[in-house]
Amino acid sequence: xxxxxxxxxxxxxILGSALMCVTTTRIMRAATFMLFVLFGVAGIYFxxxxxxxxxxQISVYAGGVTMIYVFAIQLVSKxxxxxxxxRVKSSRMIxxxxxxxxxxxxxxxxxxxxGFYTVDMxxxxxxxxxxxxxAALVGAGKxxxxxxxxxxxxxxxxxxxxxxxxxxxxEKEL
Amino acid sequence: xxxxxxxxxxxxxxxxxxxxxxxxRRNLIAMLISVExxxxxxxxxxxxxxxxxxxxxxEGMFMTLFVIGVAAAESAVAIAIIINVYRNFxxxxxxxIKNMKR
Numbered sequence: 001x002x003x004x005x006x007x008x009x010x011x012x013x014i015l016g017s018a019l020m021c022v023t024t025t026r027i028m029r030a031a032t033f034m035l036f037v038l039f040g041v042a043g044i045y046f047x048x049x050x051x052x053x054x055x056x057q058i059s060v061y062a063g064g065v066t067m068i069y070v071f072a073i074q075l076v077s078k079x080x081x082x083x084x085x086x087r088v089k090s091s092r093m094i095x096x097x098x099x100x101x102x103x104x105x106x107x108x109x110x111x112x113x114x115g116f117y118t119v120d121m122x123x124x125x126x127x128x129x130x131x132x133x134x135a136a137l138v139g140a141g142k143x144x145x146x147x148x149x150x151x152x153x154x155x156x157x158x159x160x161x162x163x164x165x166x167x168x169x170x171e172k173e174l
Numbered sequence: 175x176x177x178x179x180x181x182x183x184x185x186x187x188x189x190x191x192x193x194x195x196x197x198x199r200r201n202l203i204a205m206l207i208s209v210e211x212x213x214x215x216x217x218x219x220x221x222x223x224x225x226x227x228x229x230x231x232x233e234g235m236f237m238t239l240f241v242i243g244v245a246a247a248e249s250a251v252a253i254a255i256i257i258n259v260y261r262n263f264x265x266x267x268x269x270x271i272k273n274m275k276r
């Protein structure tokens with residue numbers, strides 16, 4: 001019962017913030033509403049008893065990515081910050097709404113046609129222990145994830161170097 | 175316990191709100207924010223399927239974890255590109271960019 005109430009609150013928060021995020025014309029408000037969406041998704045993870053995932057979501061997304069966006073907005077768009085917002089053409093709006101409604105109808109029909117078997121829910125209400133997550137993350141056996149873990153660390157390094165190379169100021173060549 | 179269809183409905187709605195934003199907005203940063211909404215919708219699906227349909231495995235959880243990491247790296251590189259575009263073109267709209275280099 002409590003879970004259901006919590007899920008409804010989180011769903012309303014997520015969907016309302018996402019709608020405001022894509023319809024508001026000011027870019028800073030869009031970033032703020034994205035922050036609310038990210039917090040709501042973290043709440044969904046907590047509701048599913050994935051505590052570690054929720055903590056990662058809050059620290060990486062809500063703490064890191066949102067800060068990057070806010071810095072980028074401050075660096076890039078002085079116009080949009082001062083109230084001069086972007087214009088959205090109504091023809092493009094209609095096209096976008098039609099495309100997303102069409103996709104939503106297709107996905108909804110697939111969901112309605114497909115039946116999902118339900119498993120025994122009694123075991124799933126306990127939190128996944130951190131020891132299990134850590135052992136699976138650095139183990140090299142079957143269903144263990146040391147290879148993607150190492151790959152993502154190299155990938156992050158590559159992205160840091162790539163971001164620095166792209167964003168640095170070039171010297172004047174005459 | 176919440177049935178899995180509720181999570182699927184929430185995730186589908188969030189996904190297509192993100193698609194609508196991606197099609198509608200012409201500002202580069204607003205388009206990136208819409209992409210983040212789409213990625214979060216996919217993450218909800220991974221976590222919910224893993225928890226409610228296959229509670230003995232951990233594949234969906236790790237997939238979500240790696241998606242979070244990759245999305246952070248992706249947005250950092252994209253922001254670097256946007257700042258460079260703004261420096262060269264004095265605009266942050268996709269319509270201003272006709273060529274990669276001028």
